Amino acid sequence: SKLILKPRKVEIHIPQCKKIEAKTVQERKQSKDLITVAVDLNVKNLAVISAQKDSQIIETVFFKDKGLDQHRYRHTKEISKKQWQSGKTPTGERANKNLWQHIHRTHEDFAHKASSAIAKVCEKYPDSVLIFENLRKFKNKSESKSHRLNRKLSNQIRGKIRDYSKYKAFFVNTVTVEVNPHGTSRYCCHCGAKGERFSLKAGQKIKHKGGKLFHCSHCGYMANADFNASANLHHSFYKKLHWSPRQKSQSR
Numbered sequence: 366s367k368l369i370l371k372p373r374k375v376e377i378h379i380p381q382c383k384k385i386e387a388k389t390v391q392e393r394k395q396s397k398d399l400i401t402v403a404v405d406l407n408v409k410n411l412a413v414i415s416a417q418k419d420s421q422i423i424e425t426v427f428f429k430d431k432g433l434d435q436h437r438y439r440h441t442k443e444i445s446k447k448q449w450q451s452g453k454t455p456t457g458e459r460a461n462k463n464l465w466q467h468i469h470r471t472h473e474d475f476a477h478k479a480s481s482a483i484a485k486v487c488e489k490y491p492d493s494v495l496i497f498e499n500l501r502k503f504k505n506k507s508e509s510k511s512h513r514l515n516r517k518l519s520n521q522i523r524g525k526i527r528d529y530s531k532y533k534a535f536f537v538n539t540v541t542v543e544v545n546p547h548g549t550s551r552y553c554c555h556c557g558a559k560g561e562r563f564s565l566k567a568g569q570k571i572k573h574k575g576g577k578l579f580h581c582s583h584c585g586y587m588a589n590a591d592f593n594a595s596a597n598l599h600h601s602f603y604k605k606l607h608w609s610p611r612q613k614s615q616s617r
Contacts, residue, residue, distance in 0.1 A: 385535065390542045393494055400490040402539070403598035404483055404497055404530070405549070405591055406523040408434050409577075412479045413595040414486050416493075422596060424489075428482050433475055437518055440464050442511040472522045480529035487539040495534045496598045497527050498546030544601040545608060550579075554596035557606030558583035562590050 369376040393399055398418070405413045412428040444461045487493055500523060531541045553560045560583075562576030579590040601608040 383536065385538060387535065387538055387540055388492065390494055390540050393492060393540065396492070400493045401599050401602060402483070402487050402490065402493050402495050403595050403602070404495070404527075405595035405598060406498070406500075406526060407591050407594075408519055410589075410591045411475065411522075412483060412526060413589075413591040414483055415592065415595040415599070416486060416490060417596075417599045424486065425592060425595075426482060426486055427591075428479050430475070433471065433522075434515070434519065436471070437468060438511065438515045440468055441514040441518065445509075445511040445514065468518065472518070472525060476522055476525035476529055479526045480533050483526075483530045484533035484537060484539075487534045488537040491538060493539050494602070495530065495539050495541040496602050497530075497541065497543050498549065498598060498601075499543040500524060500527065500546075542602065544598060546598075546601070548607050549594040549597040549601065550590060552597060552607045553579075553581035553584060553586050554588075554593050554600065554606075555586045556581060556584040557600075560586075560593075 367378045367380075369378055400416055400418045400423075402414060402416045405415075407413065409430055410427050411430045411433070412426075414424075414426040414428070415422050416424040444464055447461055483495070487495055500520070534541055548559075550562065551559055558581055560579055560581035561572055562574060562579055563570050563572045564576045564578065565571070577590055578587065579593040580587045597607075600606045604610060
């Protein structure tokens with residue numbers, strides 16, 4: 366055991382060990398009865414969890430952010446305003462310490478709750494494979510400081526959910542793999558054709574990149590856009606449809 370002294374409390378950490386004999390991802394992939402659990406991480410739907418067996422989705426779980434994004438944006442907007450008013454922060458100090466601590470505590474809470482929900486699904490299917498998209502790096506865009514900060518923090522919580530899910534899932538004998546996320550939100554999970562995302566406002570269909578719904582004009586499939594992306598992660602894992610290997614053209 367180890368005694369941890371913190372500013373306002375004292376904790377005792379007692380390490381626990383559990384021996385787990387797990388097959389590798391490639392070994393499990395050879396099984397005909399393999400069940401894959403794919404997780405698409407987003408903003409409003411913090412995690413969309415789908416379990417697949419024999420090319421059929423057998424379970425889907427939506428873990429919503431419950432207003433986390435708006436709550437965090439209000440705080441980042443307040444932080445940006447205070448930083449603008451106070452000017453440069455003195456060396457060795459951190460501005461808005463209490464607000465930052467609140468944001469990090471909230472992130473930790475949501476990350477653990479989301480990862481526990483993911484591990485709970487994995488526990489139902491022994492020897493399954495947990496699939497995440499390979500998270501891309503944060504890119505700066507021409508937007509306000511509070512928007513950039515909120516988007517960066519949104520990416521950070523997705524990284525926390527992925528990392529916490531890895532060890533929680535392994536505890537229930539599930540191994541984790543990251544796959545190519547290219548096109549998971551743009552291609553149809555039924556036929557592999559390129560579709561479109563849109564939202565419904567006042568009964569009108571409005572196309573835009575972050576639309577809540579997905580429609581494929583080729584086969585007519587329509588579904589929640591985040592669910593479609595989660596289902597496509599299974600195809601990316603098995604290298605099917607849009608993610609099937611391309612044959613290199615031989616130059617003469």
